[in-house]
Amino acid sequence: MDPAELGHLAYYERLVLKIKEQIVRGVLQPGDKLPSVRDMARSEQLNPNTVAKAYKQLELDGVMEVQPGRGSFIAQRPRKMSQTEKVELKNRFDALVVTATAQGVDEATLKTWLAAHFEG
Amino acid sequence: MDPAELGHLAYYERLVLKIKEQIVRGVLQPGDKLPSVRDMARSEQLNPNTVAKAYKQLELDGVMEVQPGRGSFIAQRPRKMSQTEKVELKNRFDALVVTATAQGVDEATLKTWLAAHFEG
DNA sequence: TACGTGTACTATACTAGTTAGTACACTTGG
DNA sequence: CCAAGTGTACTAACTAGTATAGTACACGTA
Structure with missing residues (x-):
């Protein structure tokens, strides 16, 4: 599945999906550090705010742990859904x-x- | 499944889903006539334009046949998807x-x- | 001819999404 | 300590989608 084909999704949603797919496929492992908001913005051709929104969504979904000043990391286990x-x-x-x-x-x-x- | 719970969907999308669900469940059968845009708007507490948008989407999806001057009807068979x-x-x-x-x-x-x- | 049908159009208002720029608090490494 | 890097917060402006309101038109039917 290629998120690039999902033209109907917002940019930040496509990034969220892309990262979740990499988690599911094992490309991203628990504890792995993700590129900084600014680096990801540069590599994905997005505004840093858009990347920050994606990271915030991933944290809200419980698959990423964000540590201000240190970076963003894949959660050890997805937080149990409510x-x-x-x-x-x-x-x-x-x-x-x-x-x-x-x-x-x-x-x-x-x-x-x-x-x-x-x-x- | 109750489309009323789908608060994240637009009104016209909820109506589209509601009608599709009635088709799948057999409540609406091929050839059945749907309420006019104006009647549906009254019963669903929506603007006629919003209902018209839903009907147009249903026709685009191939599950409804619209006949200007006569009314809107459930298609005999869903149009084959491209x-x-x-x-x-x-x-x-x-x-x-x-x-x-x-x-x-x-x-x-x-x-x-x-x-x-x-x-x- | 009336009436009901879907459709088209304009206009307004509201919301979500995106980009841009700036600034702040925090952590880390030299 | 201090500079660099981190996520975050905030404002502003623009775009697109959604919803409402009102009016008008073309079609089919009784």
Whole structure:
């Protein structure tokens, strides 16, 4: 999955997704240090504020630990989601499944899409 | 799934989702006539323009057939998605799975969420 | 001919997102 | 200690999307 294709997402959301993908794939490991807000802004061609917003979102999501003056690091373990967060995530998931189904995507295809994330 | 809980969606998007859900659940059948833009606006407490935008989106998605002067009807069959549309839908699906996984939702839970749409 | 239908258009208002620039408090290394 | 690097906070301006209001038009039907 290439976040660059996700043209409908805001820049900071694309960066959040990109980092989360690297975490899921193991490219980024717990404790790893991320580039500073300014370095990431330079390499990603973004405004430092936009990167800061992405980092803040990642911290809010519990996958990154931010230490002012030291840097930003991948969390040892993703913070346990609250019930509200879990419900919200399920709502988004359900909405997407309904949309796909209404437009003719069948059950087998969706199961394939899902399973692809857990192979290897 | 109750679209009323999806506070992050725009009004017209919530209406689109609500109608798609009724299609998937069989509450709305192919050929069924939907309320006019003005009636729907009254019953849903929305501006007619907002409803019109939802109807236009539904027609664009191929699940509704609009006949100016006659009314709006559920399509006999969802229009076959273009390759671009399918890729876009898969991208959104993948992004959501990555987000969920990064925040600690495991494979079994996601499979349960998906399967729930195809029971009964 | 009336009426209801979807549609188009203008105008206004509000919100979110992005960029730019500046400044501050904190931690680290020389 | 001090300079450099860190995340953060703040204002300002611009863009895009959303929602509302009102008006008008073209079409199909009874």
